[in-house]
Amino acid sequence: MNLFLRTTVAAALLAAIPFSSALADEVQLDKPEAGATLHGNEVDMSVYFTESENGKYIVVGTYLGKTSQDVPSRFVMELADGEKAQFGLPAKRGSLYVIAREGNRVTVTDLPVNRPHAS
Template sequence: MKPAILALAIALAPFAANAGEITLNKPLQGATLPGTETDMAVYFTKSRDAGYRVHAAYIGKDAEGQPKRVEMELHDGDAVSFSLPGHKGESYCFSRNGDTLSVSNELVTAELPGKAS
């Protein structure tokens, strides 16, 4: 494991969240969001143009390999949702509202066309 990723994982471990959402409102404040398929550690830094540079490292619950990284820049009012490669049963949503960055995850269930619940 790369030293920077290992340091991030160790530093964020005490901040593990019990629910499917975390909220961050200070740069370099970190938290870990446990999921059903993956666990994700998240923090942000401020960019020059008032954006938040979001840094996340995730690892699959069944993985023995290195954590993978996701980075993005969010401005006030931005939101993005996605599934991670190889983990299509779980969706993550990152959103920024003012000084607050929220990250949530939820299970994704596939529905066959023409089969309404």
């Protein structure tokens, strides 16, 4: 399945998932192309990975904020065994995402961030 088709399928799956008040904060992926979805306070994110020719994992995330102005967005990153990435999403200040690869497992964690309020 090509990258465009996989991304389209991931976006469609994300749109079909009902929003829930139960918030998942971590998912673990241990098979290529098997995805999962994180439900955060500000963003829902579907993720999956494939294996590249050089043995690294290509992690693809499609996310959508929960306001009517938000549009689906995507990131792609490549991780070798033992690597980890941390990042926030543009205009979504409530979470820090950590994506880590250990062996054949990719873990995606949504860490809530407490931001001080302006006086």
